[in-house]
Amino acid sequence: MAGVRVVHYLNQFFAGIGAEERADAPPGAVTGAVGPGRALAQALGDQGEVVATVYCGDNYFNEQPERATEEVLALIEPYAPALVVVGPAFNAGRYGIACGRIGVAVQERLGVPVVTGMYAENPAVELYRAQLYIVPTGATAATTGAAVQRMAALGLPLARGERPGRPAEAGYLPRGLRFTERSPRSGAARAVDLLVKRLKGEAFETEWPVPAADRVPPPLPIRDLARATIALVTSAGIVPLGNPDRIESTFATRWGKYSLAGRDDLTGAEWEAVHGGYDHTYANQDPDRIVPVDVLRELEARGVIGRLYDSLYVAVGSGASQASARQWAREMAAELTAAGVDGVILTGT
Amino acid sequence: MASYGVRDVRFGSPTRYDDGVLWVDRDELRRLLLRSGDFADVAIEVARPGEAVRLIHVVDAAEPRYKPDGPTDFPGFVGPQRTVGEGRTNRLAGLAVVSVGDAVAGEPTYWREALIDMSGPGADATVFGGTLNLVLAFAPTAKFLDASQPEASIGHTQIGSLVSQRYNRSIRQAQLEAAVYLARTTAGRRPDSTRTYELTPVDPALPRVVYLFQVNGVSIYADDTMLPVPTVMHPNEILDGALINFQANIHAAYRYITYFNQNHAVIDELYARHGVDLNFVAAILYPRGAMQVEKKDMLAEYVVKLMRMLGAQGACSSYTGGGHSAVDFMMICERCERLGIKTVQLMPESYGTPDEPGFVYYVPEAVAIASMGRATQEIGLPAPARVIGGDAFFDLPDAPGADLSVPYRYVFGSCPSTGNGYLVAREY
Amino acid sequence: MAKEFERAGLPTAFITTIVPLAQNIGPNRIVAGQAVPHPLGEPSLGSAAEKELRRRLVGRALAALQADSPDQLVLRLDDPSASAELAPA
Numbered sequence: 001m002a003g004v005r006v007v008h009y010l011n012q013f014f015a016g017i018g019a020e021e022r023a024d025a026p027p028g029a030v031t032g033a034v035g036p037g038r039a040l041a042q043a044l045g046d047q048g049e050v051v052a053t054v055y056c057g058d059n060y061f062n063e064q065p066e067r068a069t070e071e072v073l074a075l076i077e078p079y080a081p082a083l084v085v086v087g088p089a090f091n092a093g094r095y096g097i098a099c100g101r102i103g104v105a106v107q108e109r110l111g112v113p114v115v116t117g118m119y120a121e122n123p124a125v126e127l128y129r130a131q132l133y134i135v136p137t138g139a140t141a142a143t144t145g146a147a148v149q150r151m152a153a154l155g156l157p158l159a160r161g162e163r164p165g166r167p168a169e170a171g172y173l174p175r176g177l178r179f180t181e182r183s184p185r186s187g188a189a190r191a192v193d194l195l196v197k198r199l200k201g202e203a204f205e206t207e208w209p210v211p212a213a214d215r216v217p218p219p220l221p222i223r224d225l226a227r228a229t230i231a232l233v234t235s236a237g238i239v240p241l242g243n244p245d246r247i248e249s250t251f252a253t254r255w256g257k258y259s260l261a262g263r264d265d266l267t268g269a270e271w272e273a274v275h276g277g278y279d280h281t282y283a284n285q286d287p288d289r290i291v292p293v294d295v296l297r298e299l300e301a302r303g304v305i306g307r308l309y310d311s312l313y314v315a316v317g318s319g320a321s322q323a324s325a326r327q328w329a330r331e332m333a334a335e336l337t338a339a340g341v342d343g344v345i346l347t348g349t
Numbered sequence: 350m351a352s353y354g355v356r357d358v359r360f361g362s363p364t365r366y367d368d369g370v371l372w373v374d375r376d377e378l379r380r381l382l383l384r385s386g387d388f389a390d391v392a393i394e395v396a397r398p399g400e401a402v403r404l405i406h407v408v409d410a411a412e413p414r415y416k417p418d419g420p421t422d423f424p425g426f427v428g429p430q431r432t433v434g435e436g437r438t439n440r441l442a443g444l445a446v447v448s449v450g451d452a453v454a455g456e457p458t459y460w461r462e463a464l465i466d467m468s469g470p471g472a473d474a475t476v477f478g479g480t481l482n483l484v485l486a487f488a489p490t491a492k493f494l495d496a497s498q499p500e501a502s503i504g505h506t507q508i509g510s511l512v513s514q515r516y517n518r519s520i521r522q523a524q525l526e527a528a529v530y531l532a533r534t535t536a537g538r539r540p541d542s543t544r545t546y547e548l549t550p551v552d553p554a555l556p557r558v559v560y561l562f563q564v565n566g567v568s569i570y571a572d573d574t575m576l577p578v579p580t581v582m583h584p585n586e587i588l589d590g591a592l593i594n595f596q597a598n599i600h601a602a603y604r605y606i607t608y609f610n611q612n613h614a615v616i617d618e619l620y621a622r623h624g625v626d627l628n629f630v631a632a633i634l635y636p637r638g639a640m641q642v643e644k645k646d647m648l649a650e651y652v653v654k655l656m657r658m659l660g661a662q663g664a665c666s667s668y669t670g671g672g673h674s675a676v677d678f679m680m681i682c683e684r685c686e687r688l689g690i691k692t693v694q695l696m697p698e699s700y701g702t703p704d705e706p707g708f709v710y711y712v713p714e715a716v717a718i719a720s721m722g723r724a725t726q727e728i729g730l731p732a733p734a735r736v737i738g739g740d741a742f743f744d745l746p747d748a749p750g751a752d753l754s755v756p757y758r759y760v761f762g763s764c765p766s767t768g769n770g771y772l773v774a775r776e777y
Numbered sequence: 778m779a780k781e782f783e784r785a786g787l788p789t790a791f792i793t794t795i796v797p798l799a800q801n802i803g804p805n806r807i808v809a810g811q812a813v814p815h816p817l818g819e820p821s822l823g824s825a826a827e828k829e830l831r832r833r834l835v836g837r838a839l840a841a842l843q844a845d846s847p848d849q850l851v852l853r854l855d856d857p858s859a860s861a862e863l864a865p866a
Contacts, residue, residue: 166775166777167776167777176706178720178775180722180757180773181772182473182474186614186618186770187771187773189614191694191719192618198691198693198717199556199558199626199627199662207773208720209776211711211802216804216805218783218788218846218849221788221842222788223843230839233782279814282820288818289816289817289827292817292831292834294831295835298832299835326781333781333784333785344789345790345842346779349794349813349814349816
């Protein structure tokens with residue numbers, strides 16, 4: 001009985017190339033299983049075989065993700081796998097992002113099913129959960145054994161073209177995808193059942209959870225505005241004329257940061273709107289209508305605020321997934337707090 | 350409610366109900382329906398479960414019913430305007446009168462397309478894949494097709510021109526006349542079963558439950574204007590023909606279909622539990638609110654005030670679908686829950702990914718939702734042998750007789766918030 | 778995006794036209810913008826009047842950044858208090 005051909009992707013550390021100092025290692029491949037791949041091979045038993053291990057340094061990948069993905073795909077493809085296992089990445093953010101990107105590329109470009117494993121709080125989970133089967137793992141490699149067991153158990157049926165069961169039973173993180181099925185009971189029967197349970201004070205479960213409230217406690221206010229540094233951020237896509245960073249007008253994949261040094265206002269001669277979701281006419285006539293540099297400079301000159309931060313942070317919110325927008329904002333926030341900014345004015349449509 | 354089960358429908362004279370078979374004098378019925386002068390023709394066909402038949406351009410469906418002791422049938426359409434919900438009603442069970450037909454001048458069609466497959470996966474997706482369907486295929490007279498007449502202009506883009514409103518009314522009229530005509534075959538006969546719907550006094554300790562019915566596209570006692578304020582109705586009125594669909598330009602999956610009002614599944618379930626687990630008190634109907642935020646507050650407060658006057662402790666709440674409706678629907682849930690009124694919501698879903706979970710609007714208090722299925726999900730519908738209702742879809746590029754892959758929202762009656770369907774969406 | 782800034786501890790004033798949505802899924806400090814294509818502008822006014830409108834909106838945003846309240850705030854230009862002190866949402 002031929003086993004399922006599996007290619008395993010690892011980062012430089014788990015592939016045994018080296019630790020953080022080799023995070024810039026370019027992609028490479030070796031035959032057979034390496035590191036945690038051996039545990040994976042055991043978990044696959046005689047139903048599957050790790051024919052090769054492909055690896056890449058986490059920094060190499062994250063600094064040039066498109067090129068790295070191409071290179072990794074080119075290394076995977078010749079092995080003609082029926083299943084690609086990426087990671088597990090546990091709680092490692094850069095590794096998780098690499099796993100996510102590669103996993104999606106393998107599914108879309110090679111048409112091969114993919115299984116990965118991550119700790120539930122790995123930031124890559126939010127970005128990729130809807131597109132990949134992510135097995136929940138512990139936070140560290142100490143949980144490798146259990147993780148690869150579950151990954152093998154989920155991956156083998158996937159390789160055979162079977163659709164997995166529900167997340168809790170099949171052992172993957174809920175992808176937030178909702179599929180319509182036929183129930184043996186009518187909608188009314190289920191609804192009234194729920195009502196009776198609630199009236200009796202019994203435990204019940206909604207069939208359609210609303211998104212979690214996620215209210216963030218308000219950060220402390222600015223106490224001394226006259227000494228405060230205020231940063232301007234916009235999700236309305238105001239960029240230097242010509243859009244040098246090629247921020248897309250919808251479903252954007254990147255954000256930009258532009259110098260306001262020496263500028264007392266923004267003009268249509270030097271700036272333009274690229275956000276696809278609104279009429280640009282007014283913004284192009286006077287971009288201060290979106291990003292009020294003119295007023296903030298006045299206030300700075302008058303001493304009402306301490307200063308306007310030198311950099312303008314720009315994103316395009318149109319069509320952006322909430323996960324992407326959150327990721328961009330996290331990155332911007334890290335820079336802003338490191339720079340000692342005291343408050344942010346964010347403008348949107 | 351006296352039920353007479355129908356196991357087959359056949360054409361033959363005279364029209365009669367005999368040993369579970371309904372015989373229909375096709376010519377006589379056709380002449381009856383043409384009397385209004387609004388139809389150039391009405392083709393009458395039978396579509397049976399399991400047949401490789403697809404119905405398209407479905408408008409509405411009704412169950413054959415009549416009240417042998419009066420006071421009226423389908424008030425304002427067939428019989429005089431009298432209150433219904435009391436006394437005997439005879440129903441032909443297992444049979445639906447289904448109206449299909451093309452659009453007329455000034456009739457919006459962007460949400461009008463509706464289909465029923467009588468076999469295959471499509472049949473499993475709707476109750477109407479399992480009913481014997483007597484299909485009335487209406488063709489309008491020329492006056493309804495003249496787009497140049499002033500009354501063919503579209504005043505309201507969702508409801509359409511005056512011409513199309515009149516025509517739609519005419520279709521409902523004819524459909525309901527057919528429903529009564531057929532049900533009259535039960536006169537003097539013994540039913541297979543009877544059931545009494547009565548809000549009997551029950552143990553006062555049982556929790557008081559109200560059914561909240563957000564309505565759209567239904568006429569109440571033949572009046573199709575939007576309710577000016579929320580109103581209390583006896584659930585029997587809903588079951589007994591007071592609520593008739595008049596608007597076909599609403600997604601087929603959750604359009605309020607006359608047949609589902611007559612066979613309202615939530616009302617049915619609440620009655621089944623009345624005196625056992627709960628005290629079913631009343632139904633409150635309310636329109637989807639206005640576009641301004643202040644009026645939405647007023648609407649939600651009005652509903653909750655009626656709930657308080659009724660002493661409600663629990664509610665089942667149906668969602669009509671759509672954006673503005675979602676805000677009112679959720680605001681009412683929020684206010685009820687904050688008053689301690691336990692609310693269960695019935696909702697068809699859309700979208701269905703983490704980035705687009707499908708809620709137009711939601712409140713954290715919406716903790717108990719029964720899913721009616723995700724209407725945006727695609728279903729594969731294999732080509733039928735025969736199509737009834739038209740030559741081309743309104744807004745799908747495929748030929749009606751082809752293999753299709755369409756969202757559930759095109760399948761008539763697939764995700765109704767009256768709870769009559771069997772679809773649910775689950776997370777994967 | 779505003780909530781991520783808040784999570785990092787940065788007081789953030791979000792100027793947006795679509796206030797109900799921001800109230801639902803957005804941050805604590807919201808300022809109602811003028812219109813979708815020009816949240817801090819009003820082309821129908823002359824340029825001096827428009828600039829004054831922008832000053833007032835920025836003033837609301839700065840007031841929000843200084844507001845010390847556990848509740849979500851929505852500040853609008855037409856709030857009764859002309860000195861742009863705080864009114865709860």
